[in-house]
Amino acid sequence: MINYQLNNKKAMVTGGASGIGLACAELMAFSGADIALWDLHDEALEKAKQSLSKYAVKCITIKVDVGNPEAVKAAMDETVKQLGGLDIAVNNAGIGGPSCKSGDYTTADWLNVINVNLNGVFYCQREAIAAMRKNASGSIVNMASILGQVAFEGSPAYVSAKHGVVGMSKTAAIEHAEEGIRINSVGPGFIHTPLVDDHLSADVLAILAEKHAMKRLGKPEEVAHLVAWLASDAASFVTASYYPVDGGYLAY
Numbered sequence: 313m314i315n316y317q318l319n320n321k322k323a324m325v326t327g328g329a330s331g332i333g334l335a336c337a338e339l340m341a342f343s344g345a346d347i348a349l350w351d352l353h354d355e356a357l358e359k360a361k362q363s364l365s366k367y368a369v370k371c372i373t374i375k376v377d378v379g380n381p382e383a384v385k386a387a388m389d390e391t392v393k394q395l396g397g398l399d400i401a402v403n404n405a406g407i408g409g410p411s412c413k414s415g416d417y418t419t420a421d422w423l424n425v426i427n428v429n430l431n432g433v434f435y436c437q438r439e440a441i442a443a444m445r446k447n448a449s450g451s452i453v454n455m456a457s458i459l460g461q462v463a464f465e466g467s468p469a470y471v472s473a474k475h476g477v478v479g480m481s482k483t484a485a486i487e488h489a490e491e492g493i494r495i496n497s498v499g500p501g502f503i504h505t506p507l508v509d510d511h512l513s514a515d516v517l518a519i520l521a522e523k524h525a526m527k528r529l530g531k532p533e534e535v536a537h538l539v540a541w542l543a544s545d546a547a548s549f550v551t552a553s554y555y556p557v558d559g560g561y562l563a564y
């Protein structure tokens with residue numbers, strides 16, 4: 313693992329109990345940051361916390377639905393209280409939603425995906441900005457996707473939400489740059505996590521692998537390295553940008 317020199321930094325990661333979020337939390341803990349894991353379920357949070365216990369940092373868990381703005385505010389208050397501030401926010405929690413064409417997509421499914429994947433990132437970003445303003449510094453990394461740049465049949469709500477995350481991140485970044493807060497979004501290609509592996513057949517995974525120049529899916533750690541770098545002081549002049557980590561998917 314590479315150490316991104318995050319000693320004394322306080323970080324929160326939404327969707328931190330699984331997949332990309334957990335990999336980000338682990339790499340930041342390895343790099344010396346105290347971590348608040350935010351996720352939906354106590355059991356998964358406890359397991360994730362256990363997996364970080366080998367690092368000599370503070371790790372707390374916060375059970376929260378990022379799609380609930382009042383709950384997000386309370387979670388941020390608790391995080392800042394327990395960690396003693398906030399330097400890094402990785403707004404990563406997300407869901408896939410059903411595979412269904414736009415003309416057949418139900419209102420309930422649309423609202424659910426948009427609420428978690430777009431509204432949830434907005435609520436977390438807003439509370440992170442409020443917390444970071446106190447120190448006039450911070451780095452926010454919002455998890456978009458390659459599907460924040462290009463279309464994907466059968467995922468209209470997901471694609472819309474991820475395109476929204478990219479634009480929302482750039483807008484917030486230019487608004488808050490002079491306050492010392494950097495905001496970027498990250499666009500993974502298809503990554504082996506429960507979100508993908510538990511829902512797609514081996515045949516579909518093979519077809520998806522072919523869409524990447526490297527002819528494979530990525531690993532959560534490969535996304536985490538980009539996130540940890542964006543979170544670190546090494547990225548001090550980096551803001552208002554979108555960074556793919558996609559094995560060449562977007563080059564086609």
Ligand SMILES: NC(=O)c1ccc[n+]([C@@H]2O[C@H](COP(=O)([O-])OP(=O)(O)OC[C@H]3O[C@@H](n4cnc5c(N)ncnc54)[C@H](O)[C@@H]3O)[C@@H](O)[C@H]2O)c1
Nearest residue numbers: 327330331332377378404405406457500502503505506507
């Ligand atoms: N895996 C991929 O191929 C891929 C590609 C591009 C982008 N992404 C994005 O990366 C992020 C993480 O995905 P992953 O693949 O690690 O998935 P994952 O399912 O392994 O992890 C997502 C985590 O988010 C949590 N979560 C879901 N809804 C939540 C809510 N309302 N409030 C709080 N937590 C919630 C889940 O409980 C889970 O622990 C998502 O935003 C996803 O869209 C994933």
